[in-house]
Amino acid sequence: MNLHARGPAVRLDPASLLGGWQDLNATATIPHCLDNLRRTGVLANFSRLAEAGEEAPEGKFQGFWFADSDLYKTLEAIGWEMGRTGTDQWAAVLAEAADLLERVQTSDGYLNTYIQGTPGLERFDRLEHSHELYCAGHLLQAAVALHRGGGDERILAVARKLADLIVNALGDDQPLIDGHPEVETALVELYRETGEESYLRAAEAQIERRGHQLLPAGGFGSQYYQDHLPVREATEAIGHSVRQLYLAAGVTDLYLENKDESLLRAMEQLWDSAFGSKMYITGGHGSRHRDEAYGDPYELPPDRAYAETCASIAALQWCWRMLLATGQARYAEEMERALYNAIAASIAKNGTAFFYSNPLQLRTGHDGSTEDSPSDRLPWYACACCPPNLARLLASLHSYSATSDAAGLQLQLLSAGTFASETLTAVVETAYPWDGDVRVTLGGQGELAVRVPTWATGAGVEVTGATVLAEPVPGEYLRVSCEDGATVRLTLPMTPRLVSADERVDAVRGCVAIARGPLVYCVEQADLPDGVLVEQLRLDPSATITEEQDDFTPVRLRFDAIARPLETELYKAYQPQLPAGPPITVTAIPYHAWANRGPGAMRVWLPLA
Known part of the structure; x- marks a missing residue:
């Protein structure tokens, strides 16, 4: 499958979960981000420099030193929304924004309000810490989105001037890299938009310099900065999870342009590490709060899961690039897992409150008074990287849902909508992920491929005006050769199922999670009878799980469980036969819906009776 990076034209149905999410992003999340950029001083950081001109600016820089990137990510969201x-x-x-950027940018192209606005700082002097190229990368990505989405030339000109400075100032004479990868994928994308080869070469240089200890190791070690091993040797997911995943996306982008097979082989091994032994069932990445990092293989504690929202977004972006590189369905499957679970959980139903970290368990009595580990989603964060990152992902979500090649069209994220390649147009009707009935009406001629999830054992297909080339095998693609007017109906079984973890995931040994379709479910204190705590529950694996609908979520699950009596001592003599409590009926809701009814205990992994 030789997939096109730009992909087909897509319009998600606003009545679908994904399409409705995009509309909510446009009406609530993007305006909320803009309001908070003003409230927290991000725009003021630019204004004070623009107003000062050549003089020393008044006042102080506000926020984290990488706050510029919050503006750039929001601008990127606007660019994709304009295109949509x-x-x-x-x-x-x-x-x-264009006026401020033009006025603040120096004559040689440099642009960073923290460095420019803080006396005593020099450009590119502390790249392990300063995020200068990280911020630059987000500006380049914003410029590409605005140019593609609305033909904006002003911000593109600013971005190119900065990119030219990076090319010239950080050449072979100054072999420097940023402590936070991000500029790599941005330079490749700017190359794709402009055709300027030097941007691609600059991305290649940044990637080839990784792993040679160019940066001071610091308290967390070189792996924190992804500077511990060259990219072809660094095949274990390690260090700061967002940095790891952004770097992997950049390396895969470079492979898509230069076809260096050694890069792809390394990325496949790295992917197996990250997704094979270090990913949460929800698609979250990063199990350590201390350095926002990956832990050891199978170190996946649910209650201490960091699972930063930006890491799940970066994982989706990397999987997208691996999908383009290989055409393998497993990458789209992991995009879907992250999207419907970890990413969806990180934003409230109103689109204006967010989780930074995404635990899979919140204990009764949890102290959620600080933003490092809140019990509720918060309107904003001091380190506000996640909300505008969500905004830019959601605005561009349609572009991740399908791919195309010379043969036809591939549906990767199943959603109602209209999808058009050069040879085929597909109108998809479905209530997925709540329902497994996917109906496709086709115009034109060519091959349609529909991804069949790995959990969809027993999937069925009916076609008219089409020939089935490959049956719906879980984890692969249903492939159909279509004539104009053909219809395809794929039926995915949505029976709730119990999922267990590898025995090496010690923290959840003896527990199961409940899933239905692509959704992971959880039990929340709000749904339990008075006097019963989440920690008391024990699940009988033979219990029947039934489905119900209510106003809060389209499909909730109901099953009987045992409420074990609470212990009266912290430690006591072992008893092989533990007393059972009374059976109760328990409600489970999609993990992504938790904490929308106020703070309270929650858990995904339930101990077995």
Whole structure:
């Protein structure tokens, strides 16, 4: 499968979960981000420099030193939204942003309000810490999105001027890298947009310099900065999870352009490490709070899961690139897992409150008073990387849902909507992920491929005006040769199922999780009878699980469980036969819906009776 990076034209149905999420992003999340950029001083950091001109600016820089990136990610979200809907509602915002960027940028192209606005700091002097190229990368990505989505030339010109400076200033004479990978994938994308070869070469240089200890190791070691091993040798997911995943996305982007097979082989091994032994069932990445990092293989404690929202987003972005590189369904499957679980859980139903970390268990009595580990989603964070990152992902979500090649169209994320390649148009009707009935009406001629999830054992297919080339095998693609007017109906079984973890995941040994379709479910204190705590529950694996609908979630699950009496001593003599409590009926809701009814205990992994 030789997939096209730009992909087909897609319009997600606003009545679908993904399409409705995009509309909520446009009406609530992006405006919320813009409001908070003003409230927290991000825009003021630019204004004070623009107003000062050549003079020393008044006041102080506000926020984290990488706050510029929060503006850039929000601008990127606007760019994708303009391309999706053609909206011009943020024209004044874009004009203001372009004016500020042009006025703050130096004559040689440098642009970073923290370095420029803080006396005594020099450009590129502490790249292990400063995030200068990280911020630059987000500006380049914003410029590409705005140019593709709305033809914006002003911010693209600013971005190219900065990229030219990076090319010239960080050449062979100054072999420097940023402590936070991100600029690599941005430079490749800017190359794709402009055709300027030097940007691709600069991305290649940044990637080839990794792993040679160019940066001071610091308290967390070189792996924190992804500078511990060259990229072809660094085949275990390690260190700061977001940095690891952004770097992997950049390396895969480079492979897509230069076809260096050694890069792809390394990325496949790295992917097996990250997704084979270090990923949470929800698609979250990173099990350690201390350095926001991957732990050892199978070190996946649910209650201490860091699983930063940005890491799940980065994982989806990397999987997308691996899908383009290989055409293998497993990468789309992991995109879906992260999207419907870890990523979806990180944003409230109103689109204006967020989780930074995404635990799979919240204990009764948890102290959620600090933003490092809150019991509730928060409107904003001091380190606000996640909310605008969500905004840019959601605005571009349609572009991840399907791929195309010379033969036809491939549906990767099953959603209602219209999908058009050069040879085929597919109108998809489905209530997925709540329902497994996927109906496709086709226009044109060519091959349609529909991804069949690995859990969909027993999937069925009916076609008219089409020939089945490959049956619906779980973990592969249903392939159909279509004539104009053909219809395809794929039926995916949505029976709730119990999932166990590898025995090496010590923290959940003897527990199971409940899943239905692509959704992981959890039990929340809000749904338990008075006097029963989440920690008391024990699940009988033979219990019947039934499905119900209510106003809170389209499909909730109901089953009988045992409520074990609470212990009266912290430690006591072992008893082989533990007393059973009374059976109760328990409700489970999709993990992504938890904490929308106020704070309270929750758990995904339930001990067996």
